Amino acid sequence: MSITRNKRRVVVAAIVVAAVIAVGIGIAAWSIGGSGNGYAKATTASSLTLADATAFTTAQLYPGATGDLKLRLTNPNSFPVRVTAVSGNGTITSDKGAACDASTGVTFTNQSGLALDVGAGATATLTVPSSVSMSNASDNTCQAAVFTVPVTVTGTSNA
Amino acid sequence: MRTAVLGLLAIAALVAAGVGRSAWIPTGLGNGKIGSKTMAASTGNVPSGSASSHSVTLTWNASHFADGANVPSYVIKRYNALTNALQTTLANCNGLVGATTCTENSVPTGAWKYTVTPAAGAWRGIEGGMSATITVLI
Numbered sequence: 001m002s003i004t005r006n007k008r009r010v011v012v013a014a015i016v017v018a019a020v021i022a023v024g025i026g027i028a029a030w031s032i033g034g035s036g037n038g039y040a041k042a043t044t045a046s047s048l049t050l051a052d053a054t055a056f057t058t059a060q061l062y063p064g065a066t067g068d069l070k071l072r073l074t075n076p077n078s079f080p081v082r083v084t085a086v087s088g089n090g091t092i093t094s095d096k097g098a099a100c101d102a103s104t105g106v107t108f109t110n111q112s113g114l115a116l117d118v119g120a121g122a123t124a125t126l127t128v129p130s131s132v133s134m135s136n137a138s139d140n141t142c143q144a145a146v147f148t149v150p151v152t153v154t155g156t157s158n159a
Numbered sequence: 160m161r162t163a164v165l166g167l168l169a170i171a172a173l174v175a176a177g178v179g180r181s182a183w184i185p186t187g188l189g190n191g192k193i194g195s196k197t198m199a200a201s202t203g204n205v206p207s208g209s210a211s212s213h214s215v216t217l218t219w220n221a222s223h224f225a226d227g228a229n230v231p232s233y234v235i236k237r238y239n240a241l242t243n244a245l246q247t248t249l250a251n252c253n254g255l256v257g258a259t260t261c262t263e264n265s266v267p268t269g270a271w272k273y274t275v276t277p278a279a280g281a282w283r284g285i286e287g288g289m290s291a292t293i294t295v296l297i
Contacts, residue, residue, distance in 0.1 A: 050189020059226055061195040063280025069191040081185050132193045136280030143282055144197035148190045157183030
């Protein structure tokens with residue numbers, strides 16, 4: 001009798017463990033990148049958005065120098081996010097026109113291992129340190145410019 | 160037995176939570192921004208110098224970006240003191256000079272004047288005024 005009861009308890013425990021793991025896998029499958037689709041029964045997570053960070057820049061670059069990229073990032077989700085990586089994904093341009101754009105001399109180095117935090121539903125200005133360089137190829141018209149650096153940001157839930 | 164079951168449940172819950180948390184990968188696409196300095200309104204300072212045989216040593220004060228930082232280099236030009244004709248600047252003072260002094264070697268006999276222009280790569284400031292005449296004797 002006692003052995004049968006113990007067996008039943010073991011079976012019940014195994015079922016509960018399987019259920020908990022299944023829930024964990026379900027959570028793991030929630031994705032809030034790109035497509036915005038999810039498999040969860042809770043809220044649908046959203047992509048991070050980037051706004052114009054021009055107002056938060058300072059004059060840092062000149063030929064031979066490196067500087068910090070500024071990101072104005074909004075996290076629309078109900079959980080805090082930690083940005084862990086930023087990668088360049090397009091041509092860098094300036095607000096100085098064709099002559100500068102033809103030879104900005106500006107390059108962005110992909111960054112990983114970052115820890116830039118944005119609260120739930122919050123907007124923050126993030127600094128990606130020493131990630132942008134300017135070579136001697138920068139045209140003379142690139143002085144006093146603001147450069148636009150297309151990027152992809154990747155983060156993780158920081159709850 | 161009850162203790163064992165509770166232990167299993169706790170472990171499973173922790174594992175599941177860890178897996179779930181690590182899998183949240185929010186992404187976003189957009190633009191970052193960064194600004195550049197300017198030396199467009201920075202004028203080179205008038206150099207002073209002296210000749211020793213056919214070497215001319217020049218010194219000048221630093222020029223600055225608009226934010227007050229020193230510019231990283233300079234372009235030195237030499238002119239004929241009589242005709243103001245631009246000459247080819249020779250070794251040690253040619254190209255970008257990354258200091259506020261240089262010694263031009265093998266300078267021909269003659270009377271010369273020098274100017275300094277703030278520079279960084281292809282960026283240029285404003286060429287400064289001419290130095291006093293420096294005479295290189297035979």
